[in-house]
Amino acid sequence: MKVLIVSQWFDPEPTFKGLMFAKALVAAGHEVDVITGFPNYPGGKVYDGYKVRLLQREVMDGVRITRVPLYPSHDGSAMRRVANYASYAASATLYGIFGAGRADVIYAYHPPLTVGMAASLIGMFRRTPVVCDIQDMWPDTLRATGMLNSERALNVVSKFCDWVYRRAARVVVLSPGFQRLLQERGVPAGKLDVIYNWCDETGLTQAAARPAEGDPYGFAGKFNIVFAGTMGKAQALDAVLDAAKLVAPKRPEIQFVFVGGGIEVERLKASAASQQLENVRFIPRMPMSEVGALLNAADVLLVHLKDDPLFAITIPSKTQAYMAVGKPILMAVRGDAAALVEQAGAGFVATPQDPVAIAEAACRFAALSREELVAMGSRGAAFYRDHLSVAVNVSKFGEVFERVVAERRQA
Numbered sequence: 001m002k003v004l005i006v007s008q009w010f011d012p013e014p015t016f017k018g019l020m021f022a023k024a025l026v027a028a029g030h031e032v033d034v035i036t037g038f039p040n041y042p043g044g045k046v047y048d049g050y051k052v053r054l055l056q057r058e059v060m061d062g063v064r065i066t067r068v069p070l071y072p073s074h075d076g077s078a079m080r081r082v083a084n085y086a087s088y089a090a091s092a093t094l095y096g097i098f099g100a101g102r103a104d105v106i107y108a109y110h111p112p113l114t115v116g117m118a119a120s121l122i123g124m125f126r127r128t129p130v131v132c133d134i135q136d137m138w139p140d141t142l143r144a145t146g147m148l149n150s151e152r153a154l155n156v157v158s159k160f161c162d163w164v165y166r167r168a169a170r171v172v173v174l175s176p177g178f179q180r181l182l183q184e185r186g187v188p189a190g191k192l193d194v195i196y197n198w199c200d201e202t203g204l205t206q207a208a209a210r211p212a213e214g215d216p217y218g219f220a221g222k223f224n225i226v227f228a229g230t231m232g233k234a235q236a237l238d239a240v241l242d243a244a245k246l247v248a249p250k251r252p253e254i255q256f257v258f259v260g261g262g263i264e265v266e267r268l269k270a271s272a273a274s275q276q277l278e279n280v281r282f283i284p285r286m287p288m289s290e291v292g293a294l295l296n297a298a299d300v301l302l303v304h305l306k307d308d309p310l311f312a313i314t315i316p317s318k319t320q321a322y323m324a325v326g327k328p329i330l331m332a333v334r335g336d337a338a339a340l341v342e343q344a345g346a347g348f349v350a351t352p353q354d355p356v357a358i359a360e361a362a363c364r365f366a367a368l369s370r371e372e373l374v375a376m377g378s379r380g381a382a383f384y385r386d387h388l389s390v391a392v393n394v395s396k397f398g399e400v401f402e403r404v405v406a407e408r409r410q411a
Contacts, residue, residue: 096122177313242355346380
């Protein structure tokens with residue numbers, strides 16, 4: 001069948017349902033077209049080799065991509081972020097209605113909500129069913145991260161969400177918690193599917209198979225607990241710095257390593273320096289082709305999010321990446337993510353934003369033998385392969401697409 005992907009972010013930007021997803025659909029026999037923007041995430045600046053223009057078409061590994069204009073931005077300004085979201089949505093809607101070829105089904109990657117709105121409008125005009133993939137629960141995420149604090153504005157966002165859900169033929173969510181919440185908000189159970197996320201398996205595992213020469217990360221002689229990814233307000237990493245302070249006199253070999261970028265990085269660095277935390281290390285953001293080797297060199301991989309009800313029903317994307325590389329996980333997130341790690345036997349769980357609990361879990365890991373750590377990581381890798389992998393879950397998406405197309409033909 002012909003699948004039209006509507007996603008504000010796409011390769012070469014880091015995204016979970018980008019080129020890998022599109023290529024897997026092509027490999028399964030589908031034709032795939034993509035409407036996306038000019039790459040500018042996460043820095044908010046257009047990537048080298050690209051320039052915002054009216055349209056740009058390219059083909060990547062058999063996937064036809066059309067880039068439409070947007071206002072590039074991804075900083076802390078709410079107004080600039082809204083301009084970024086709205087400009088892409090307007091451009092995508094116009095192109096999707098008047099310029100895109102025929103499709104059997106439209107796949108919309110959410111967030112932001114504006115992508116779902118654009119896909120819904122395209123679907124209405126083109127009479128094409130829409131499958132909406134909910135990766136962030138709006139307006140809950142906006143409230144939890146502080147991006148939007150006005151209750152009136154949050155209520156408006158909520159009404160638009162409800163409209164998108166009503167228009168969608170199917171709504172795919174990343175966790176059972178998301179499924180329960182949407183049912184409570186009136187989305188029929190028969191319209192919802194849980195399909196877990198995957199990770200960039202090829203990039204991570206290939207990089208992990210190439211051991212780093214020497215000690216490029218400063219890991220030698222330490223028990224390294226690594227957090228890799230965006231460092232923003234939602235990650236609430238001050239609690240991890242406080243845990244590092246508690247751990248230092250008990251287990252001086254433990255080192256907490258933060259890898260990546262984000263709006264909180266410089267403040268966290270300053271905080272660690274002011275507290276003279278010698279067991280904390282920061283490493284700049286690095287390309288996916290190098291991340292796998294760093295993760296493989298770690299002893300334990302850390303997931304941490306703010307202690308908020310929203311995050312108890314989500315599964316942070318790094319969970320899948322950590323499992324795929326076969327390393328033990330310190331999961332400092334409540335709910336579905338913690339349950340996944342416990343079900344897999346892939347690590348220990350700690351209460352988020354609780355320095356004492358995080359410190360205790362870190363010490364538990366450090367007390368394990370090398371054989372116990374390896375076995376824990378191997379269980380996570382096996383669980384990923386059987387339940388979370390690209391092969392398993394792209395097949396599930398194919399079934400959803402076929403179902404909505406069949407339902408539309410019968411209507």
